[in-house]
Amino acid sequence: MSPTREMNAKTPSPGSSDEPFIPYGRQSLDESDITAVAEALRSEFLTSGPRVPDFEEALAAYCGATYAVAVSSGTAALHVAMLAAGIGEGDRVLTSANTFLASANCAEFTGASVDFVDIDPVSHNLCPDALAGCLQPGVKAVVAVDFAGQPCDVVRIAEAARRQGALVIEDGCHAIGSSFRAGDKTVRVGGHPWADLTTLSFHPVKTLTSGEGGAVLTDDGGLAGRCRLFRNHGMVRNDRISEAQGPWFYEMSELGFNYRITDIHCALGRSQLNKIDAFIGRRQAIVDAYNAAFSGCTNVRTPSVAAGGGHSMHSISPAWHLYVVEIDFQHLGKSRARVMEELRHRGVGTQVHYIPVYLQPYYRMKYGYGPGKCPVAESYYAQALSLPLFPAMDDHSVSRVIAAVKEIVG
Numbered sequence: 001m002s003p004t005r006e007m008n009a010k011t012p013s014p015g016s017s018d019e020p021f022i023p024y025g026r027q028s029l030d031e032s033d034i035t036a037v038a039e040a041l042r043s044e045f046l047t048s049g050p051r052v053p054d055f056e057e058a059l060a061a062y063c064g065a066t067y068a069v070a071v072s073s074g075t076a077a078l079h080v081a082m083l084a085a086g087i088g089e090g091d092r093v094l095t096s097a098n099t100f101l102a103s104a105n106c107a108e109f110t111g112a113s114v115d116f117v118d119i120d121p122v123s124h125n126l127c128p129d130a131l132a133g134c135l136q137p138g139v140k141a142v143v144a145v146d147f148a149g150q151p152c153d154v155v156r157i158a159e160a161a162r163r164q165g166a167l168v169i170e171d172g173c174h175a176i177g178s179s180f181r182a183g184d185k186t187v188r189v190g191g192h193p194w195a196d197l198t199t200l201s202f203h204p205v206k207t208l209t210s211g212e213g214g215a216v217l218t219d220d221g222g223l224a225g226r227c228r229l230f231r232n233h234g235m236v237r238n239d240r241i242s243e244a245q246g247p248w249f250y251e252m253s254e255l256g257f258n259y260r261i262t263d264i265h266c267a268l269g270r271s272q273l274n275k276i277d278a279f280i281g282r283r284q285a286i287v288d289a290y291n292a293a294f295s296g297c298t299n300v301r302t303p304s305v306a307a308g309g310g311h312s313m314h315s316i317s318p319a320w321h322l323y324v325v326e327i328d329f330q331h332l333g334k335s336r337a338r339v340m341e342e343l344r345h346r347g348v349g350t351q352v353h354y355i356p357v358y359l360q361p362y363y364r365m366k367y368g369y370g371p372g373k374c375p376v377a378e379s380y381y382a383q384a385l386s387l388p389l390f391p392a393m394d395d396h397s398v399s400r401v402i403a404a405v406k407e408i409v410g
């Protein structure tokens, strides 16, 4: 059984299907990845060696960013982005209600307080109109998430945020390779001026994996330098310090962490990056097959791309990470848990992305947030179901998912 985030916690029984279980997401590795990792293991450096800048340069070039700083996870990337931006106690950070915990937790790590913005009902991304109502003095950053791979309306988000003097940190963990047109240019997530910093994750369920890993992308050399500082304990070694104090000397003026990524991880990430076009293409082909198959199902609402996405963004081209359908389970007369169980019985894994983050006990207890805060995110959450989507899925598996969903949901 292939490991995914959820299955590590709870391995489902294979169900009655004689065919292999299809998880909702998993990595796609081949011999070239294995060779790349083996070469790293045979090399002089296991960590902080040449494979780290190699991977960083290739990532920056692919996304269209000036700098990439690779770190040990997507969560570490969000944390160092916050620290680089100078966010801390007394500051407020806004993020989407529909995201993974880490998009909000990263601000909590710094002592800043977090509030959540409701989502757009079409894209399920942070809604720029709702954001305008939440921006107030003291908001230092907006963490804008590209949910399921669809770029958020970062042009309008940045306009609103910057009017308040807030930075835009784009959580692009779902969206490596996603692009849009703005003005007369096609840009990729991580390679446009509306985000000050963009973060990526290379967890095995994401589009590209390094095992664990993440990166911060930016065009700002100062911010990139601070990300590197916070990745490695805040330690500085340079000629000025050595000449003044001695060759062994280093200085720490900021409190950093050990968020370094290894050469082993970077070898895998760099090798995976060679195949990213094929990964994204295969994901799109599966999405197209699902969309066509479910277009006639009245009980299944398929994902849509926000048309225009605001006045300056168009030709939005998601590199799909998740395939989320919306089902009115009440109308269907079957609970979501039962549908998931029936699908699992036919060998089809599903997940739910996401429980609105402010409904977590931590956020309820700390801030008094509760049901009713973000009604669009809550009604979306009540209907959401993520179907299997990963490049290694063959056509037979895609057909099995389609048949099972049609049979169970009608």
Ligand SMILES: *Cc1c(COP(=O)(O)O)cnc(C)c1O
Residues within 6 Å of the ligand: 073, 074, 075, 076, 099, 100, 102, 103, 145, 171, 173, 174, 201, 202, 203, 212, 213, 214
């Ligand atoms: C996966 C993910 C993260 C965290 O990445 P890790 O590499 O698992 O730490 C953050 N934000 C979003 C939206 C994610 O999907």
